[in-house]
Amino acid sequence: MISSDHVRIVEVGARDGLQNEKTLLPATVKIELIDRLSDTGLQTIEATSFVSPQWVPQLADAAEVFGGIRKKPGVSYPVLVPNMQGYQRALAAGATDVAVFTAASEAFNRRNINASIDESIERFAPVLERARADGVGVRGYVSTVLGCPYQGDVAISDVVRVARRLHQMGCHEISLGDTIGVGTPAKARAMLRAVAGEVPMAALAVHFHDTYGQALANILACLEEGVRVIDSAVSGTGGCPYAKGATGNVASEDVVYMLHGMGLETGVDLDLLINTGAWLATQLHKETASRVTRARTAAA
Amino acid sequence: MISSDHVRIVEVGARDGLQNEKTLLPATVKIELIDRLSDTGLQTIEATSFVSPQWVPQLADAAEVFGGIRKKPGVSYPVLVPNMQGYQRALAAGATDVAVFTAASEAFNRRNINASIDESIERFAPVLERARADGVGVRGYVSTVLGCPYQGDVAISDVVRVARRLHQMGCHEISLGDTIGVGTPAKARAMLRAVAGEVPMAALAVHFHDTYGQALANILACLEEGVRVIDSAVSGTGGCPYAKGATGNVASEDVVYMLHGMGLETGVDLDLLINTGAWLATQLHKETASRVTRARTAAA
Numbered sequence: 280m281i282s283s284d285h286v287r288i289v290e291v292g293a294r295d296g297l298q299n300e301k302t303l304l305p306a307t308v309k310i311e312l313i314d315r316l317s318d319t320g321l322q323t324i325e326a327t328s329f330v331s332p333q334w335v336p337q338l339a340d341a342a343e344v345f346g347g348i349r350k351k352p353g354v355s356y357p358v359l360v361p362n363m364q365g366y367q368r369a370l371a372a373g374a375t376d377v378a379v380f381t382a383a384s385e386a387f388n389r390r391n392i393n394a395s396i397d398e399s400i401e402r403f404a405p406v407l408e409r410a411r412a413d414g415v416g417v418r419g420y421v422s423t424v425l426g427c428p429y430q431g432d433v434a435i436s437d438v439v440r441v442a443r444r445l446h447q448m449g450c451h452e453i454s455l456g457d458t459i460g461v462g463t464p465a466k467a468r469a470m471l472r473a474v475a476g477e478v479p480m481a482a483l484a485v486h487f488h489d490t491y492g493q494a495l496a497n498i499l500a501c502l503e504e505g506v507r508v509i510d511s512a513v514s515g516t517g518g519c520p521y522a523k524g525a526t527g528n529v530a531s532e533d534v535v536y537m538l539h540g541m542g543l544e545t546g547v548d549l550d551l552l553i554n555t556g557a558w559l560a561t562q563l564h565k566e567t568a569s570r571v572t573r574a575r576t577a578a579a
Numbered sequence: 580m581i582s583s584d585h586v587r588i589v590e591v592g593a594r595d596g597l598q599n600e601k602t603l604l605p606a607t608v609k610i611e612l613i614d615r616l617s618d619t620g621l622q623t624i625e626a627t628s629f630v631s632p633q634w635v636p637q638l639a640d641a642a643e644v645f646g647g648i649r650k651k652p653g654v655s656y657p658v659l660v661p662n663m664q665g666y667q668r669a670l671a672a673g674a675t676d677v678a679v680f681t682a683a684s685e686a687f688n689r690r691n692i693n694a695s696i697d698e699s700i701e702r703f704a705p706v707l708e709r710a711r712a713d714g715v716g717v718r719g720y721v722s723t724v725l726g727c728p729y730q731g732d733v734a735i736s737d738v739v740r741v742a743r744r745l746h747q748m749g750c751h752e753i754s755l756g757d758t759i760g761v762g763t764p765a766k767a768r769a770m771l772r773a774v775a776g777e778v779p780m781a782a783l784a785v786h787f788h789d790t791y792g793q794a795l796a797n798i799l800a801c802l803e804e805g806v807r808v809i810d811s812a813v814s815g816t817g818g819c820p821y822a823k824g825a826t827g828n829v830a831s832e833d834v835v836y837m838l839h840g841m842g843l844e845t846g847v848d849l850d851l852l853i854n855t856g857a858w859l860a861t862q863l864h865k866e867t868a869s870r871v872t873r874a875r876t877a878a879a
Contacts, residue, residue, distance in 0.1 A: 460874070463840025464799050492833040492870030493840075496795040499764050525877040526870050533792040540763025540793070570792030570826050574760070577825040 286502070286543050287322055288531060289454070289484060289510045292559070293344075294325040294359055296516025296528055298335045302563045306340040310347040312559055316513065317351040319551040325378065328359035329369045342372040357418055361392075366406045370413065377410060379403040379450070380420035382458075383438040384427035396437070400444055407449045419450035420486070424470055425462030428521040435473045443477040452482055454510055457497065459521050460490025464500035471504050484508035487529050489568070490519050494529035495537055502543075509534055514556035515568025530569035532556050586802070586843050587622055588831060589754070589784060589810045592859070593644075594625040594659055596816025596828055598635045602863045606640040610647040612859055616813065617651040619851040625678065628659035629669045642672040657718055661692075666706045670713065677710060679703045679750070680720035682758075683738040684727035696737070700744055707749045719750035720786070724770055725762030728821035735773045743777040752782055754810055757797065759821050760790025764800035771804050784808035787829050789868070790819050794829035795837055802843075809834055814856035815868025830869035832856050 293313050297304065304312075309327070316324050326348060332339030341358065350356060357376035360366040369377055381399040382388045388399050410417045424438045442453045455474060457467070467485070475483060485501045485508070487494035498509055511534045517527030535547050553572045560567040567573060593613050597604060604612075609627070616624050626648060632639030645658060657676035660666040669677055681699040682688045688699050710717045724738045742753045755774060757767070767785070775783060785801045785808070787794035798809055811834045817827030835847050853872050860867040867873060 463837050465841040489870060490874045491836055492795060492830070493837055495792060496799045496837060499796045499799055519874070519877070521878070523877050525874045530792070536791055537763050537793055537796060541765040570789060574790045574819070574825045577819075577823050578821070 283507055284542065284544050285507065286538050286545050287508045288534065288545055288547060289323040289325065289508060290316055290321045290513060290531055291325045291486070291510050291528060292316075292512035292514065292516045292531065294328050294338065295510075296512035296514075298328060298337045299517035299520060299527055300337065300563055302565075303337055304562055306343045306347060308562050309340070309344045312555070312562075313344070313348045313356070315551075315555040315558070317349060317354055319555060320546040320548050321354065322546060323355045323357065326356040326358050329365035329372075330359060330361045342368065345369075345372040345374060355416075357416070360406060362402055363405050363409065366409065370415070374415070376416045376418070377406070378418040378420060379406060379445075380422065381441060381445075382422040382427070383441050384423040384430050384433050386430035387423045387427045387458075390429055396441060400441070400448070404448060411449050417450050418452045418454060419445035420454045420456055421445065422456045422458040424455045425457040425466055426459055428459050435470050438470055439473050439477055442474045442483075446478045446482060452484055452508065453478060454484040454486045456486035456510070457488060459519060460488035460493065460526070462487070462497055463493055464496045467497040468500040468504050471501050471506060475505065480505045481507070484510055486510035488517075488519060489515060489526040489529045492526070495533060498529070498534060499537070513552060514559045514563075514572070516559065516563070526568055530556065530567070530571070532569040532571045536571045583807055584842065584844050585807065586838050586845050587808045588834065588845055588847060589623045589625065589808060590616055590621045590813060590831055591625045591786070591810050591828060592616075592812035592814065592816045592831065594628050594638065595810075596812035596814075598628060598637045599817035599820060599827055600637065600863055602865075603637055604862060606643045606647060608862050609640070609644045612855070612862075613644070613648045613656070615851075615855040615858070617649060617654055619855060620846040620848050621654065622846065623655045623657065626656040626658050629665035629672075630659060630661045642668065645669075645672040645674060655716075657716070660706060662702055663705050663709065666709065670715070674715070676716045676718070677706070678718040678720060679706060679745075680722065681741060681745075682722040682727070683741050684723040684730050684733050686730035687723045687727045687758075690729055696741060700741070700748070704748060711749050717750050718752045718754060719745035720754045720756055721745065722756045722758040724755045725757040725766055726759055728759050735770050738770055739773050739777055742774045742783075746778045746782060752784055752808065753778055754784040754786045756786035756810070757788060759819060760788035760793065760826070762787070762797055763793055764796045767797040768800040768804050771801050771806060775805065780805045781807070784810055786810035788817075788819060789815065789826040789829045792826070795833060798829070798834060799837070813852060813869075814859045814863075814872070816859065816863070826868055830856065830867070830871070832869040832871045836871045
């Protein structure tokens with residue numbers, strides 16, 4: 280069932296990870312983090328978010344960070360934008376790739392941004408139009424694809440509808456996110472298969488949080504189904520705003536270890552990634568969530 | 580590829596888990612642990628080990644523990660025995676199921692028990708003969724099936740040879756253990772497939788440690804290959820003697836969560852299992868390694 284030996288990791292630690300960490304890192308440390316990640320061979324590194332600093336104080340220094348990082352040729356540094364204002368700030372800071380976001384759950388959108396799914400999509404429709412004119416690539420995040428903290432189950436048909444709409448509107452890649460980490464492999468596979476019936480698999484990515492420890496198993500099921508783009512965060516940074524103290528994003532180190540062990544190729548130097556994750560954990564004053572890094576450190 | 584909807588969990592926390600914990604629990608706590616596990620619906624609970632107390636001081640109270648637990652009808656309580664002396668102590672304590680062990684790595688056997696693989700098997704051959712006469716069931720553990728801390732890679736042909744020999748000698752079930760947790764799904768699958776070419780799949784179990792975070796993904800691959808018996812330890816107890824501080828056995832809670840999410844049936848009450856694991860973690864003065872339990876606790 281495996282269609283290609285290359286898997287692209289979308290490193291989301293500097294954005295999805297850090298925005299859910301209690302510790303506020305200075306811009307200089309974020310810049311060092313991204314520069315280190317650039318040296319690992321990663322092709323896509325989400326750099327920051329241009330949402331309102333009132334919503335996400337952790338990333339209030341988005342312009343400073345984006346302006347400070349070394350842009351390595353061949354590496355893409357997308358940034359999250361919530362609306363046209365954020366898009367304009369991002370472009371002013373030099374961004375050439377952006378990401379927009381919505382959820383597959385009505386209840387989640389209502390609680391988070393006080394809008395229906397359709398309204399949330401309409402809000403960033405102008406961003407997509409403008410991005411097309413500007414030649415800016417847009418990634419679309421769909422969250423709560425396997426469960427919602429407010430409504431519980433999420434219908435696969437809702438995930439398919441939202442993903443298809445984002446793709447039709449011009450998102451070159453749709454990241455399907457299990458925001459609260461409740462999914463299990465058979466459900467992940469069924470969801471991905473349904474979406475891939477409407478959006479080309481090559482335009483799909485999966486984004487698992489390890490809250491219930493299921494992330495790597497879910498990724499394996501989705502790899503078997505044909506996906507070749509995986510979101511993850513170095514050192515498993517982040518957490519779950521709906522379950523304080525729970526595990527966050529799946530650790531990039533553990534994903535890369537699995538992929539390389541399976542003979543899949545990522546272009547990532549695992550040793551450099553482990554070093555970067557261990558360094559980040561010390562900056563955040565917490566133990567790394569990467570079990571590969573823990574095992575390597577313990578054995579050293 | 581899924582051949583049956585029932586998966587049997589072999590709970591190894593009270594033996595493989597506790598023997599690798601620093602904290603020595605009193606016999607009363609071990610008895611309470613096993614009695615609680617009996618109430619969760621588990622069918623097989625490894626109770627203790629009759630190896631020499633000099634080797635494993637954590638389980639020096641084997642006879643007291645085994646004599647003290649409530650034997651629930653329909654539940655099997657195997658105990659580990661290293662040789663005829665251990666077998667006799669186990670039977671004197673009332674055991675009706677035992678387990679023997681060897682490794683697929685020559686270097687591992689040499690370092691651990693100063694014997695070649697063949698010599699280690701010859702050592703417990705009398706146990707198997709005697710058990711057959713006594714009507715005692717014998718499980719066989721093969722460790723280091725996906726890697727060895729001393730020799731590195733382990734040839735699949737060695738795993739097949741050892742598993743086949745144990746089965747021929749009368750072991751009704753062979754547990755294939757990734758002792759140091761280095762395996763990845765494609766390798767796990769290939770190993771299991773090769774062994775299942777010589778030993779019926781119904782007589783095989785898989786035993787993964789989560790040292791590198793790969794356990795659930797490896798279990799998924801093996802389920803897809805057809806295995807229906809999985810070893811795990813409540814609360815992810817245990818550790819790795821070859822990587823101090825690293826993660827131990829895969830947590831039973833996380834395995835059961837995945838299986839139930841996939842529509843597979845275990846007979847285990849997940850809530851009771853979570854409660855038991857959380858209680859055990861407090862007894863061991865450590866955070867549970869079950870991410871399901873952490874998420875549930877955090878959300879509560």
